[in-house]
Amino acid sequence: MTDATPTLLTVEDLHVAYPAGPFWARRARPVVRGVSFDVREGEIVGLIGESGSGKSTIARAVAGLAPVTAGRIALTGRVQMIFQDPLSSLDPMMRVGAQIEEVLAIHRLAPRGGRRARAVELLERVGLSADLHGRLPAALSGGQRARVGIARALAAEPRLLIADEATAALDVSVQALVLNLLMDLRDDLGLAILFITHDLAVVRILCDRALVLHHGAVVEAGETAALFAAPSHDYTRALLAAHHPARRLHDRT
Numbered sequence: 244m245t246d247a248t249p250t251l252l253t254v255e256d257l258h259v260a261y262p263a264g265p266f267w268a269r270r271a272r273p274v275v276r277g278v279s280f281d282v283r284e285g286e287i288v289g290l291i292g293e294s295g296s297g298k299s300t301i302a303r304a305v306a307g308l309a310p311v312t313a314g315r316i317a318l319t320g321r322v323q324m325i326f327q328d329p330l331s332s333l334d335p336m337m338r339v340g341a342q343i344e345e346v347l348a349i350h351r352l353a354p355r356g357g358r359r360a361r362a363v364e365l366l367e368r369v370g371l372s373a374d375l376h377g378r379l380p381a382a383l384s385g386g387q388r389a390r391v392g393i394a395r396a397l398a399a400e401p402r403l404l405i406a407d408e409a410t411a412a413l414d415v416s417v418q419a420l421v422l423n424l425l426m427d428l429r430d431d432l433g434l435a436i437l438f439i440t441h442d443l444a445v446v447r448i449l450c451d452r453a454l455v456l457h458h459g460a461v462v463e464a465g466e467t468a469a470l471f472a473a474p475s476h477d478y479t480r481a482l483l484a485a486h487h488p489a490r491r492l493h494d495r496t
């Protein structure tokens with residue numbers, strides 16, 4: 244990563260508020276308050292923070308799916324999201340290959356006659372065999388479904404992937420394989436990834452940089468190694484301590 248690496252996503256002073264209260268007294272409840280960050284090509288950026296801190300809302304805002312009340316989002320190229328539970332994001336009645344081909348058709352990224360071959364290529368790209376093309380999602384393992392979710396996202400040829408707790412439901416060993424796949428995709432395609440997670444161990448392995456969110460605001464941001472080694476904000480220290488009982492004991496003495 245150099246200064247010349249292109250920036251794919253710029254978020255500036257983002258504010259998001261959801262409608263709240265009864266219909267006769269509607270008001271806006273702010274959940275993201277003045278968040279700014281950028282993501283460069285080939286960079287994996289972690290978004291961490293407690294439940295309800297606004298991580299998914301920021302992801303949805305980048306994808307154009309949240310009620311942005313102020314700020315600016317500038318995105319170069321397409322963004323695709325991958326979710327924790329591919330069973331709910333994949334169509335249970337549709338064969339895996341057809342779901343990938345559907346994305347190719349929507350984005351006009353392969354001629355009708357070439358879609359099947361491209362879908363198989365994408366399955367193989369994520370480490371799945373071509374014969375999964377004709378299977379229904381329910382016939383796959385959790386790890387296979389996670390890979391199909393990634394293949395489907397890749398079909399749109401995004402430059403940025405947003406992974407919202409995408410590996411949280413997987414066994415640790417399967418999770419490691421999927422994280423390796425994401426790192427390979429970053430290396431091979433220059434894909435940037437915004438990775439939302441509760442799991443600080445995953446952030447440490449995967450992310451170049453991380454942003455710590457607290458009540459809808461970024462309280463700390465920096466390179467992952469530096470952030471973990473010397474957190475400067477009390478909230479980050481608390482977050483790290485909660486995940487590292489040994490550190491907490493050490494800090495008490």
Ligand SMILES: Nc1ncnc2c1ncn2[C@@H]1O[C@H](COP(=O)(O)OP(=O)(O)OP(=O)(O)O)[C@@H](O)[C@H]1O
Nearest residue numbers: 261262274292293294295296297298299300301441
């Ligand atoms: N569609 C919605 N309408 C109203 N409020 C919402 C909506 N989506 C989220 N919220 C609220 O916005 C706040 C931020 O939620 P968000 O899902 O962004 O947090 P998060 O950090 O991703 O949490 P988690 O880690 O639990 O997924 C929460 O208080 C949540 O209840």
